[in-house]
Amino acid sequence: MKPFPISNARSAILLLALASPLASAATAPSVPERIETLLRQMTLDEMVGQLTQYSGNWNATGPVMFKGNLKQDIRDGRVGSMLNVHGASSTRQYQEVAMQSRLKIPMLFAQDVIHGYKTTFPIPLAEAASWDLAAIERSARIAATEAAASGLHWTFAPMVDIARDPRWGRVMEGAGEDTYLGSKIAFARVKGFQGRQLGDTDAVMATAKHFAAYGAAVGGRDYNSVDMSERMLWETYLPPFKAALDAGAATFMNSFNDLNGIPASGSKYLQRDILKGQWGFTGIVVSDWGSIGEMVAHGYARDNRGAALAAITAGSDMDMESNAYRGNLAQLVADNKVPLALLDDAVRRVLRKKFELGLFDDPYRFSDPQREQTALNNPVHRQAARDMATKSIVLLKNSAKLLPLSKDLKTIAFIGPLVQAHKDNLGGWAVTLPGVDYSTFVVSQWDGLKNRLGSGTRLLYAKGSEIEGDDRSGFAQALEVARQADLVIVSVGERWNMSGEARSRASLRLPGVQEELVKALQASGKPLVVLLNAGRPLVFNWIAENVPTILYTWWLGSEAGNAIADVLTGDVNPSAKLTISFPRSEGQIPIYYNSFNTGRPGPSGVSSGYVSGYIDLAGTPQYPFGFGLSYTEFAYSDLKIDKSQLRGNDRLNVSFQLRNSGNYAGEEVVQLYLRDKTASVVRPLRELKDFAKIRLEPGQTRTVQFQIDREKLSFYNAQLQWAAEPGDFELMVGASAADIRLRTNFELTP
Numbered sequence: 249m250k251p252f253p254i255s256n257a258r259s260a261i262l263l264l265a266l267a268s269p270l271a272s273a274a275t276a277p278s279v280p281e282r283i284e285t286l287l288r289q290m291t292l293d294e295m296v297g298q299l300t301q302y303s304g305n306w307n308a309t310g311p312v313m314f315k316g317n318l319k320q321d322i323r324d325g326r327v328g329s330m331l332n333v334h335g336a337s338s339t340r341q342y343q344e345v346a347m348q349s350r351l352k353i354p355m356l357f358a359q360d361v362i363h364g365y366k367t368t369f370p371i372p373l374a375e376a377a378s379w380d381l382a383a384i385e386r387s388a389r390i391a392a393t394e395a396a397a398s399g400l401h402w403t404f405a406p407m408v409d410i411a412r413d414p415r416w417g418r419v420m421e422g423a424g425e426d427t428y429l430g431s432k433i434a435f436a437r438v439k440g441f442q443g444r445q446l447g448d449t450d451a452v453m454a455t456a457k458h459f460a461a462y463g464a465a466v467g468g469r470d471y472n473s474v475d476m477s478e479r480m481l482w483e484t485y486l487p488p489f490k491a492a493l494d495a496g497a498a499t500f501m502n503s504f505n506d507l508n509g510i511p512a513s514g515s516k517y518l519q520r521d522i523l524k525g526q527w528g529f530t531g532i533v534v535s536d537w538g539s540i541g542e543m544v545a546h547g548y549a550r551d552n553r554g555a556a557l558a559a560i561t562a563g564s565d566m567d568m569e570s571n572a573y574r575g576n577l578a579q580l581v582a583d584n585k586v587p588l589a590l591l592d593d594a595v596r597r598v599l600r601k602k603f604e605l606g607l608f609d610d611p612y613r614f615s616d617p618q619r620e621q622t623a624l625n626n627p628v629h630r631q632a633a634r635d636m637a638t639k640s641i642v643l644l645k646n647s648a649k650l651l652p653l654s655k656d657l658k659t660i661a662f663i664g665p666l667v668q669a670h671k672d673n674l675g676g677w678a679v680t681l682p683g684v685d686y687s688t689f690v691v692s693q694w695d696g697l698k699n700r701l702g703s704g705t706r707l708l709y710a711k712g713s714e715i716e717g718d719d720r721s722g723f724a725q726a727l728e729v730a731r732q733a734d735l736v737i738v739s740v741g742e743r744w745n746m747s748g749e750a751r752s753r754a755s756l757r758l759p760g761v762q763e764e765l766v767k768a769l770q771a772s773g774k775p776l777v778v779l780l781n782a783g784r785p786l787v788f789n790w791i792a793e794n795v796p797t798i799l800y801t802w803w804l805g806s807e808a809g810n811a812i813a814d815v816l817t818g819d820v821n822p823s824a825k826l827t828i829s830f831p832r833s834e835g836q837i838p839i840y841y842n843s844f845n846t847g848r849p850g851p852s853g854v855s856s857g858y859v860s861g862y863i864d865l866a867g868t869p870q871y872p873f874g875f876g877l878s879y880t881e882f883a884y885s886d887l888k889i890d891k892s893q894l895r896g897n898d899r900l901n902v903s904f905q906l907r908n909s910g911n912y913a914g915e916e917v918v919q920l921y922l923r924d925k926t927a928s929v930v931r932p933l934r935e936l937k938d939f940a941k942i943r944l945e946p947g948q949t950r951t952v953q954f955q956i957d958r959e960k961l962s963f964y965n966a967q968l969q970w971a972a973e974p975g976d977f978e979l980m981v982g983a984s985a986a987d988i989r990l991r992t993n994f995e996l997t998p
């Protein structure tokens with residue numbers, strides 16, 4: 249469409265503004281004034297340009313819609329932002345083109361920097377298992393430092409979707425199933441990405457995504473519909489978004505799913521009423537990839553024009569790759585279908601962020617090749633990735649006390665398709681930069697252990713099998729290698745692209761013949777340690793029941809091999825705990841700890857009689873939320889509360905003793921749960937309300953303290969108002985949601 253200037257009234261205001269004393273005064277105009285001045289000079293096409301985001305194609309996660317002359321479009325002011333452009337020199341080149349446009353408005357460069365940029369950290373679900381908010385924030389901080397030095401202004405992270413369905417491949421990107429923990433982690437990640445303040449050259453804008461309820465896709469099928477009660481939405485799915493907002497998240501991304509019949513990109517309720525209205529969000533709402541255009545496929549809009557109308561009306565500010573705003577929005581305004589004020593508001597939001605980032609002062613300030621070099625090769629970042637990876641490894645079983653590995657072992661067999669892998673330690677969301685040799689940049693499990701053990705221990709290798717397929721021809725060699733060893737470590741799991749976007753799985757079993765390989769090695773009679781590498785909870789009952797030693801090693805990133813060696817050898821005592829329940833069978837899904845008691849609570853075992861459960865399977869998960877072992881043990885005792893009745897805004901002081909009763913220094917994640925026994929709506933059996941990660945030397949005891957305030961007792965009552973109701977509460981302190989060590993009761997009085 250031919251650019252045309254906006255109404256005469258607007259031009260008149262502009263002339264007035266330029267002639268006003270403000271414009272000529274010595275004092276520099278404020279940012280809002282500069283925004284208004286700019287806005288008044290913009291043609292409709294230029295305004296729509298600010299709301300249009302194109303992909304540089306690299307790493308595209310959907311169909312690329314724009315096939316025209318990208319540079320010409322940028323020069324014409326039709327592109328406000330690009331994703332999938334990275335590197336100080338590439339971003340500079342594109343920005344130079346933007347500087348040739350009439351109004352010289354800089355572009356925003358965005359990328360999915362999900363768990364590290366060049367230095368890959370563990371996948372977010374693994375990091376969450378650390379329960380270490382400072383370390384999680386630091387991980388995001390380092391990712392931002394590297395990304396910002398590489399010309400990026402914006403990351404599409406954190407994903408704060410609560411996820412209770414491990415069939416959904418994107419469980420790997422979030423913090424797990426719990427809203428309280430998920431909110432804390434959302435806050436930490438936003439803080440980490442955005443640093444001290446936007447505008448610093450080591451800070452990138454964070455994106456709270458995917459707004460909203462994307463994690464509840466029916467059947468765990470990615471992009472699928474979501475149908476849930478208002479209560480569930482407010483109580484379980486929205487709080488992490490609110491926490492991200494409270495942490496200052498500069499942007500939000502809407503989601504692919506329809507929620508109760510309305511596609512999120514077209515949901516006025518989500519975007520205008522809740523986010524921009526009730527929550528007062530002043531940043532940018534970006535669509536998900538093509539999600540505006542997809543409203544046609546949803547059956548919510550007739551064509552791209554209808555989709556653009558629905559999206560801008562609903563409050564989606566920027567169109568990522570749908571080509572819906574570009575082709576239609578200006579005409580919709582010209583046709584009086586969309587009030588100009590809506591565009592004004594969306595454009596203001598975009599310009600404001602560009603000002604905050606300092607791009608109007610220097611559009612190239614993030615594109616500095618020298619800073620890029622330093623930031624991308626900083627050994628401190630690698631060390632942090634290693635620390636984070638050790639904190640993310642979950643010890644699921646150590647019943648034969650095979651770990652930490654005995655120093656007397658002469659020969660160890662390290663077997664499995666993941667042992668010498670590189671990319672499989674990274675997962676599908678890792679940024680893989682051209683020019684980086686990941687076969688040396690990622691420390692394989694083999695290299696990590698070999699380097700750590702040195703020449704004193706013989707390390708033997710056999711692949712055993714591939715990750716997928718039914719080829720068992722490698723078993724014989726694996727068994728032969730095992731026969732020569734004092735102990736066998738077998739590393740099995742998912743390939744890097746088996747979890748992630750569009751990676752829903754109906755079966756969560758180990759792919760291929762890997763479980764058979766483990767069975768064969770177990771049958772060899774050698775002491776066996778299993779490493780399970782995956783982007784989600786897998787179902788591995790036979791291993792859980794028969795193999796004495798299991799470490800869940802997820803996808804741990806660049807330093808995977810070193811971190812695994814640190815934990816195997818006991819240089820680091822594992823301290824991670826699961827933040828998502830591990831089912832015994834796909835048939836149990838969704839299974840999560842904070843369910844209701846029901847009128848007929850089922851047994852933990854197989855169900856018989858008219859109660860809630862399965863007649864062919866236990867009602868409990870294989871591993872519960874909050875579960876993870878250590879090489880040492882912890883004893884909990886002396887639970888005290890300072891009152892048994894609370895009134896008004898009283899606070900309840902809680903304390904107990906935690907003792908390291910084992911032989912190794914270690915860290916314990918202690919968890920505080922509450923149950924509201926009777927309320928105007930039924931409440932979960934237990935809800936996480938606080939936690940602490942405590943380090944203790946062997947024999948050391950510490951008093952752990954928590955405080956319960958009214959906020960922690962509150963929930964959405966029968967009227968969907970956030971309130972605490974008088975009545976009885978049970979307070980539980982435990983090592984997991986299923987391992988409650990201490991309990992007491994108190995009352996909230998009217």
Ligand code: BGC
Binds near residue numbers: 309360
């Ligand atoms: C994903 C988003 C991502 C975007 C850009 C989409 O397919 O759902 O999470 O940020 O692609 O790559």
